Amino acid sequence: MATVTFEKPLSPARPDWQALAARAGLRRSAGQAALLAFLLLVSVPIILPYFWMLMISLTARTGGVSTDVLWTACAVIVPAVLIYSIVHSLVPSPRLRLVTGLLLLAIACTLLVALIGDRLHFDNYRFLWRTNIVEEIRSKATAGGQFPSVWIAFRNSLVLAVSQTVIIITVASLAGYYISRFAFRGREAFLQGLLVLHAFPAMTLIIPIFLILYWVGLLDTIAGVMLVLATIELPFYVFVMKGFFDAVPWDIEMSAMTDGATRRQAFRLVVLPQVSVGLIAVAVFAFIRAWEEYIFVRTFLIENKNWVMSLYLFWVADDVMGVDYGIVAAVSVFYVLPSLLLYVFCQKYLTQMTIGGIKG
């Protein structure tokens, strides 16, 4: 949008429109640059720690971390990124952009290898194939007893996250569809109750939930945590799914049923494909939430064969932090990677999730 500022001509002589437009354009780009600089500045405290974690995991050895590696790497990467973003905003042709990008990438990689290449190593990732890593570092038995292999924790996390996601998808889509399509008695009351539950903080119920799990014998089992996690987020997901179902026109369902499909077929073959974006969004979100859960698993899971990744990382950090930063950082990177990848690749689905809408 080209902005032209209209100013009252001061003199009866014709104003120099071009000069005015140029000045406004200049002011505009200066303003944009200032905004960008602000965004860059406030984002540094977020990006830098993640990068620091990666660098620790790749360079630290038992006993210490050297900090100059971080700044050397930054000194190479930051100019490269800056140059590329300037090129990206100035050069319109995608081909040229790609070429410059690759060129810069090559230069940056060469520089990195030349400057800090000999410092990088994957020793810290040895927890992936060695089990007693913590005991080795501390050279004694640890407080929590034997550390399980990281793969057990990984598998538990995966089981927990996947089964939780499946429950949420099934239940939320059925409920969402039902609420969206059917008039049943008490529908309004149910919706309002659901809404209150959605706003209600489940964290406050952690003590009674603990007691209920204890009484029904699901304490210290993955299944118990799975049910609890699925439930406390359920109202939110029901609303999200209802929103998606509301957006599906009734006509296509009606025509499917006119053509002889049963209600169930119409739901499965016609309506569900229409809300696939919603299903994916809910699934990804639910998976990430379960993957990162800490408080509930910390409280409800005790034995180390039931550890999930967050507990594994917590106890590793608890035991060797200060002695060996590298291992802790490596476990963190390993743990954060799945949710990060999901987040990056499914972002366009996640942004389509809205709930209800706020009075506006």
Next chain:
Amino acid sequence: MGPTAILLFLFFLAPVAVDLGVAFTDMGRTLAVSSFTFENFERMATRDTRLLGALGITAVFVITTLCIFNVTFALLLALVTTSVQRQVGAFFRAVWLLPRMSPSVVYALLWLWVVDPNERGLLNQVVVHVFGLPPLDLRNNHPLLLVILANGFIGASLGMIIFTSAIRSIPEHLFHAARADGAGSLAIVRHIVLPALRWPISYMTIHQTLSLLVTFEYILLITAGGPFYDTTVFALFAYRRAFENGQYAYGAALSLVLVIVGVVAALALWRLMDMKQLLQSPRIEVH
């Protein structure tokens, strides 16, 4: 429909009832109930001296985090990211969502590495080498500041998302009209954007107050409520009483207070939601 109702009943309504019941018992470390008593509430009201401190810390924590990050800074981010190029704005919003998407244990570890009291901490590298100051030890000397920062960096992102979509839904022609009338960028923000954000802002304020009141995950991970009780907010106080000291009944009584606060706030939020859209009548009037 059935499964939803069952799950919600089991893990939402039943816990409230259980909490209500257990709060009036003397359940201790053995999880056995021997008698019913009002002692927990009496203790809360008169004898627990630490409780008052926890309440004060909670107030400081919630109000500061809310005012600086979850509303103000979120608004700022939403305004700035919507006034730069679309892709650039989306990129920076993604960056700010990163902490919310990464596991809480990892996020807490990042903060521990940042504020590491020796010279290797990320913050201290800057403080010592750039400014030439002695190394800081935030975790022991300014623990409350630390937990406020850690929660704020996460809290800002939700407000940012909500405000961004609210700004996007303002009709474009209003901006053009204002420009044609000679309004500057700040005047547009003041007279067009902010009035349009009135409801989202009040919604976010209540919502975030509530979630800050009950949250203690990052505090538990970063400072564990310490040193001593210096960062133990009310919710964490209840948690520690129950799971560290084994006073389950007292913890239940404490969280009953939070449950009541939660219900009240949830009802308030409910007034702010767009009920007409949520309750729009179903598409099919059959059973």
